[in-house]
Amino acid sequence: MQNLKIAAGQATGDFYGFWFQDSDVYKWLEAVAYALRYEPDQHLQNIADDLIDLIGQAQESDGYLDTFFQLQAPAEKFQHISFSHELYCMGHYIEAGIAYFETTGNQLALTIATKMADCIASHFGPKPGQLHGYPGHPEVELALAKLADVTDEPRYRDLAAYMIDQRGQQTPNFFAEQNDQNKHKHLTLPFPQQPDPAQSYFQNDRPVRELDHAEGHAVRMTYLLTGMAHVARQTQDKELAATCQRLWQDIVKKQMYVTGGIGATVAGEAFTYDYDLPNDTMYCETCASCAMVFFAQQMLKTTPQGEYADVMERELYNGTISGMSLDAQHFFYVNPLEVDPQASAQDPTKSHVKVQRPAWFGCACCPPNLARLIASVDQYLYTVKDDTIYSNQFIANQTDFGNGLQIEQQGNYPWSGQITYQITTTTPLPFTLALRIPAWSQANFQVSVDGQPITATLEQGYLRFTKTWSATTTIIIDLDMSVRTVQANPRVTADLGKVAVQRGPLVYCVEEADNGKNLAWLSLPEQPTFQIHPDTRGLALSQLQSLTTIATKVSAPAPDAPLYTKSTTPVRQPQAITLIPYFAWANRQAGEMRVWLNQD
Numbered sequence: 001m002q003n004l005k006i007a008a009g010q011a012t013g014d015f016y017g018f019w020f021q022d023s024d025v026y027k028w029l030e031a032v033a034y035a036l037r038y039e040p041d042q043h044l045q046n047i048a049d050d051l052i053d054l055i056g057q058a059q060e061s062d063g064y065l066d067t068f069f070q071l072q073a074p075a076e077k078f079q080h081i082s083f084s085h086e087l088y089c090m091g092h093y094i095e096a097g098i099a100y101f102e103t104t105g106n107q108l109a110l111t112i113a114t115k116m117a118d119c120i121a122s123h124f125g126p127k128p129g130q131l132h133g134y135p136g137h138p139e140v141e142l143a144l145a146k147l148a149d150v151t152d153e154p155r156y157r158d159l160a161a162y163m164i165d166q167r168g169q170q171t172p173n174f175f176a177e178q179n180d181q182n183k184h185k186h187l188t189l190p191f192p193q194q195p196d197p198a199q200s201y202f203q204n205d206r207p208v209r210e211l212d213h214a215e216g217h218a219v220r221m222t223y224l225l226t227g228m229a230h231v232a233r234q235t236q237d238k239e240l241a242a243t244c245q246r247l248w249q250d251i252v253k254k255q256m257y258v259t260g261g262i263g264a265t266v267a268g269e270a271f272t273y274d275y276d277l278p279n280d281t282m283y284c285e286t287c288a289s290c291a292m293v294f295f296a297q298q299m300l301k302t303t304p305q306g307e308y309a310d311v312m313e314r315e316l317y318n319g320t321i322s323g324m325s326l327d328a329q330h331f332f333y334v335n336p337l338e339v340d341p342q343a344s345a346q347d348p349t350k351s352h353v354k355v356q357r358p359a360w361f362g363c364a365c366c367p368p369n370l371a372r373l374i375a376s377v378d379q380y381l382y383t384v385k386d387d388t389i390y391s392n393q394f395i396a397n398q399t400d401f402g403n404g405l406q407i408e409q410q411g412n413y414p415w416s417g418q419i420t421y422q423i424t425t426t427t428p429l430p431f432t433l434a435l436r437i438p439a440w441s442q443a444n445f446q447v448s449v450d451g452q453p454i455t456a457t458l459e460q461g462y463l464r465f466t467k468t469w470s471a472t473t474t475i476i477i478d479l480d481m482s483v484r485t486v487q488a489n490p491r492v493t494a495d496l497g498k499v500a501v502q503r504g505p506l507v508y509c510v511e512e513a514d515n516g517k518n519l520a521w522l523s524l525p526e527q528p529t530f531q532i533h534p535d536t537r538g539l540a541l542s543q544l545q546s547l548t549t550i551a552t553k554v555s556a557p558a559p560d561a562p563l564y565t566k567s568t569t570p571v572r573q574p575q576a577i578t579l580i581p582y583f584a585w586a587n588r589q590a591g592e593m594r595v596w597l598n599q600d
Contacts, residue, residue, distance in 0.1 A: 001025060001054075003067035008057035018363055019068040020085035020137075025051070026092040027368035033099035034375035045104065052100065052109050055093070059112055063119030065090060078123050079182060082136035082175035082202065090116045091140030098143075098150050099376075110150070117147055121159050133174040134163040136202060138220050141227030142294070145234060161231050164224070164240075168206040175202065201268050209243050214251045214271050218263035218283070221271065222251075222291035229298035241302060248299060250274075251292075252311055258486065258500050258595065259507050259582055260311065260319030261335050262288045266352045275491035279338035279596055281349055286323030286332060286366035289315045290373045293380065300383045300392060306461015309392035309436050312380060316393070317414060317505040322583040323370050330357035331367045332586075337509075337595040339586075355590040381409075388432040390462060394419045405429055405469075414504040415545050417441070417479030428470040434462035435477060438505065444480040449473065479504070483530040483547060485599070498596040499524060501547065503532075507582040508547055512591025514578035521554035522577060523598040547579040552600065 003021065005011040032048045035041075059065040066086040069077050078086060097113030100106055120140065124131045135141075141160040148157035170177070199205055200215040203224055214221050225244055232240035254274040256262055261284025264272045269283050296312040299305075323332045334352050341355045360367070381397055383390040389401065394413040400406050404426030411419040423433065437445055437458055447456055447463060450473060456463045465475070483503045488495035501508040501524075510519055528549045535544035552572040585593050 001051075003071065004054050004058045007065075007067045007070045008054055010054070010057070015068055015071040019072075020089055020365075022065075022067055022089040023085070023092040024364050024368050026089070026096040027365075027372050030092075030096035030099045031368060031371040031375045033096065033103045034372065034378075036103050037378075038375075048100065049104075049106065052106055052112070056108055056112055059115065062122070063115035063117075065093065065112075065116060078131060079178060081131070081133055081178060085137055087120065087135035087140040088137040090120065091135075091143035094140070094143035094147055098146055102150070113147060114151065114153075117144060117156050117159070120144075121155065124159065125162060131174075132166060132170065133178075134166045134204070136175065137217075138203070138224035138227060142223060142230060143227075145227055145230035148234065157231060157234050160227055161235060161237075164208060164228055164231060167202075167204045167208050167224075168210075173204060175204065201270065209239060211243060212246055212250065213274075214247050214255055214262075217268055217270050218288040219269065219285060219291055221247075222262070222288060222295050226291065226294045226298050229295065229302060233298070233302045244299065244302075248295070248308075252307075256292075256311075257282065257284060257319070257337060258488070258502075259284070259322065259335065259337060260289050260292060260315040261337070262292060266334075266349075275489060275493075277488070277492050278494050279594075280336060280340070280343065280353065282334075282336060283352070284319065284335040284337075286320060286335060287369045289319035289323070289335070290366075290369045293320065293373060297380055300390070301385070304383050304385055304388070304390045304434070304460070304462070306436050306439065306458075309390075310439050310461070313393060313438065313505045316377070316380070318507045318582050320370060320373060322585070323366055325357045326584060326587045330359055331361070331370070332357050333361055333363070333366050336593075339593040341590050341592065355593075356586050382407075387430070388434055388464075390434045390436070391421070392436055403427075403429060405431075407433075412543070414506055415543055417477075417481035417504060419477045419479070421475040421477075423469055423473045423475070425469050425471070428468050430468040432464055432466040433469075433475075434459075434464045435475070436462050437477070438479065440484070440502070440504075441479040446478040448476045483532070485524065485528065487599075488596075495596050497598060499599045500595050501530075501579055501597070503530075503545075503547065507595060508579040509582045509585050509593055509595045510577055510579055510597065511585055511588070511593050513588045514546075514580070515575070517592060518553070518556070519592045519594045520598075522551045522575070522594075523553070523572070523600045524549070524551050525600050544581065544584060546581075549577060549579075551575055551577045551597070 002011060003015055006013050029048060029051060032044060036045055058067065064077060066089055069086060094113040094116055097109040101110035124133060126132065141163055144156045144160035148154060201217055203216050203221055225247055228240055229244040232244060251262060255271050257277055263269050263283035263285055264276050264278060266283050269285055293312050293315045296308045299308045319335060322335045334354065336353045339353060339355055343350045344353045344355055377395060378397065381393050381395055382399065383392060394411055396410055398408045406424045408422045409419060413419060442458060447454055481504050483501060485499040485501055487499050490496055530547045530549045533546050533548060535546060553575045555571040555573055582595060
């Protein structure tokens with residue numbers, strides 16, 4: 001906020017913080033916009049209105065707004081695109097401005113966004129004198145696609161499409177060309193040592209349509225894919241849509257953790273190679289899981305298929321909310337699947353893995369990103385396409401679809417698998433209602449309509465009810481909420497011989513607080529039996545359910561035992577263990593944690 005006040009002339013001083021810090025303010029504003037839709041709050045809206053006014057005063061007459069360059073290097077705007085984050089920050093404002101305009105009708109919020117987009121369009125494009133480039137951190141592409149929908153201005157969509165297709169086209173590479181132009185300047189910019197500008201880190205080593213493997217910085221990749229999927233739908237570009245589908249399959253079938261996390265290495269916060277999914281050195285940034293939800297939503301809007309909503313569910317219940325503590329005051333940037341406090345403290349390759357959530361970060365991209373996702377969860381419940389309403393997520397809601405149609409969903413998901421839909425119409429309406437059945441329950445579920453059990457066939461993961469609806473119809477779905485163990489593809493060597501425990505959409509884990517140290521010594525039997533319990537472990541969440549079962553644990557060796565001995569069958573003792581939902585770990589004392597457990 002202070003940087004914006006200085007840029008607006010309301011305060012004096014120097015720029016403070018990371019050069020992309022404007023984006024955190026904008027994500028907060030976007031979260032406020034969504035929160036106001038749930039519950040009007042005049043005090044909060046006044047704060048946000050004042051912020052909009054401030055942003056408008058900080059914005060330059062040509063639409064440019066990036067407080068770092070305005071305060072630190074005004075002569076060097078758009079000259080360091082690979083790492084400057086100017087387009088990234090402005091993209092986040094465009095998203096926020098759209099959301100705030102749609103919620104409150106604040107015209108200034110949208111005007112600032114269109115002025116930004118017009119500024120970008122004047123500097124970037126195919127014309128002589130323009131920059132034939134694209135952002136180092138994709139984000140503005142998806143924002144411009146949203147702006148095109150809201151304003152009905154195809155030029156914003158066309159600019160997004162240009163930036164998408166310009167990646168990897170130039171020789172020399174656009175970033176390399178800019179860096180070469182700047183090499184003789186005495187810059188004071190605090191950018192880190194940059195990767196090779198033509199490497200996969202930036203997803204610009206080749207044209208995006210040639211990509212067959214998700215690569216580079218995980219958040220950059222998935223933001224780019226979100227924009228690509230949106231633009232492909234807007235332009236009916238089948239080749240671009242096929243590229244998105246190809247990369248979706250690559251991520252979810254070869255590079256995604258069981259929690260939905262993506263990004264296998266701290267080096268570049270990046271994807272690595274197929275089936276490389278280490279549990280204790282991975283990255284799994286909270287922002288990357290949020291971005292997978294954004295990507296899944298665009299894929300659903302293009303082609304409603306249950307697999308997209310299944311991944312969205314995996315992210316919403318595991319990989320995203322694990323990034324926030326149960327008191328909503330502490331946050332993870334990195335979301336590991338295996339933690340040893342001693343390793344985090346003493347192994348430099350694991351120093352990025354924290355055992356407890358900090359209250360904040362210097363680089364604070366994740367908390368406001370998670371806030372805007374949670375506040376906008378209503379946007380992920382349904383997809384309307386042609387004459388079909390697709391119900392994607394089981395979250396209690398009451399939604400008005402117009403024409404006198406209202407759908408109310410009730411339940412206690414994810415603790416209970418029974419979900420009730422009440423479909424009410426004031427006049428007869430013909431349409432199809434498609435209800436998702438998660439892949440984990442497709443072998444066993446029941447459904448009834450107005451109290452009568454029916455046999456239904458799934459189509460692309462959905463139950464379809466096509467009829468002329470009138471008055472009120474009640475549909476009840478019962479999903480299979482039995483506890484199950486899952487194994488990874490054997491190519492994932494980190495998980496070979498191990499299983500993860502799931503119930504409904506939730507992934508479970510073991511913590512030292514319940515099970516003592518040396519969690520790696522635990523093993524589950526081939527067919528474990530689980531009991532379900534309400535929370536009794538001091539985890540401050542109403543209705544949280546834990547699991548218990550009997551495992552075995554390797555007996556501790558003598559203190560003076562040799563480092564290596566002749567191979568023998570280890571001595572094991574039975575041990576009762578407790579598992580808690582993965583998202584709830586690290587809410588008590590610091591200790592070990594594991595998702596994947598050995599299996600006898």
